[in-house]
Amino acid sequence: MSKGHFSLREAALIGVWAAMTFAVKLVLAPLANVELVSLMLCVFTVAMGFRSGLTAAFVFTMLTVCESAYYGAGDWIAAYFINWPLLTVLTWLFLKNKNQEIRAAAVLGLFGFFFDLSSAAIKLILFGRIYALTYLISGIPFDAIHGASNFITGLFLFRPLCSQLEKLRDKF
Amino acid sequence: MKYKKKIIFSLAAAAAAILLIAGYFAWSAPKTQQGNKSVTIQVVISSKEINQTFHYRTNQAYVSGLLKDEKNDLKTEMQKGQYGEFVTGLLGVKADSKKEYFNIKVDGKDATVGVSQLPLEDGKTYTFTLTAL
Numbered sequence: 001m002s003k004g005h006f007s008l009r010e011a012a013l014i015g016v017w018a019a020m021t022f023a024v025k026l027v028l029a030p031l032a033n034v035e036l037v038s039l040m041l042c043v044f045t046v047a048m049g050f051r052s053g054l055t056a057a058f059v060f061t062m063l064t065v066c067e068s069a070y071y072g073a074g075d076w077i078a079a080y081f082i083n084w085p086l087l088t089v090l091t092w093l094f095l096k097n098k099n100q101e102i103r104a105a106a107v108l109g110l111f112g113f114f115f116d117l118s119s120a121a122i123k124l125i126l127f128g129r130i131y132a133l134t135y136l137i138s139g140i141p142f143d144a145i146h147g148a149s150n151f152i153t154g155l156f157l158f159r160p161l162c163s164q165l166e167k168l169r170d171k172f
Numbered sequence: 173m174k175y176k177k178k179i180i181f182s183l184a185a186a187a188a189a190i191l192l193i194a195g196y197f198a199w200s201a202p203k204t205q206q207g208n209k210s211v212t213i214q215v216v217i218s219s220k221e222i223n224q225t226f227h228y229r230t231n232q233a234y235v236s237g238l239l240k241d242e243k244n245d246l247k248t249e250m251q252k253g254q255y256g257e258f259v260t261g262l263l264g265v266k267a268d269s270k271k272e273y274f275n276i277k278v279d280g281k282d283a284t285v286g287v288s289q290l291p292l293e294d295g296k297t298y299t300f301t302l303t304a305l
Contacts, residue, residue, distance in 0.1 A: 101173055102173060102181070105181070109185065137200075140192065140193075140196045141192075141196055141197070144188075144189040144193050144196075145189060145193075147185075147189065148185045148188065151181075151182075152185055155173075155178050155182060156178060156182075
């Protein structure tokens with residue numbers, strides 16, 4: 001990866017990965033809080049570097065903003081702009097290579113479990129303490145599912161996905 | 173990491189999530205009162221000039237159970253909805269779902285849950301008022 005501007009190939013790859021992540025999000029949408037977005041952004045950051053991962057996170061988030069034209073907008077858009085880039089930062093800080101699968105599972109699991117903290121913070125500002133607290137407490141079952149499913153998918157898929165992506169990267 | 177170890181970690185994560193969810197529902201479920209209770213059911217339908225009061229002794233835990241037990245007396249009609257059962261008719265008067273509903277008050281305060289989750293408590297008065305939407 002170059003240090004300056006993205007090459008055309010890199011830019012295309014980021015776009016394709018963000019689109020694939022968005023497609024996976026849509027496919028898994030019927031399963032409440034079971035998602036592979038976290039894993040895909042995490043893998044992309046490990047394999048392609050922080051700058052590409054962060055950009056992919058922003059492109060993916062912009063796609064979900066476009067999606068809101070269909071499903072309706074909400075304060076979750078602001079939370080997405082916090083959470084997905086934050087995940088790439090966490091990945092950059094804690095995950096250096098594909099062999100750290102247990103650490104990846106832990107990072108993804110904790111990220112899933114605390115995913116709603118940013119939403120609650122936004123609700124705290126917009127609607128007050130009681131609303132934010134009610135939102136957080138009522139979301140505990142969903143956060144538990146999110147955390148556990150992220151942990152499990154990270155444990156099984158982080159390493160093989162990283163390996164495949166690194167192979168493809170090296171072919172370029 | 174070995175596949176077997178991954179399975180064990182996954183099961184542990186799933187078990188932790190299940191325990192947390194079960195604990196959450198146990199903690200947040202309405203607390204019911206066991207044993208025999210003396211309660212009052214009041215039905216107010218102003219358009220029909222109905223304001224009747226019924227006193228019951230019951231072992232039921234929730235209001236929906238009592239309403240079913242006393243179906244002959246109260247002429248209860250209920251429907252199952254997304255959030256449990258809700259009252260659609262009382263004393264032969266059916267609520268027009270487009271215009272009205274049965275508001276529920278417990279000792280004069282609005283109930284925050286439906287009849288299937290509303291616990292029966294000794295000495296309390298449950299008022300059903302046909303109210304315009």
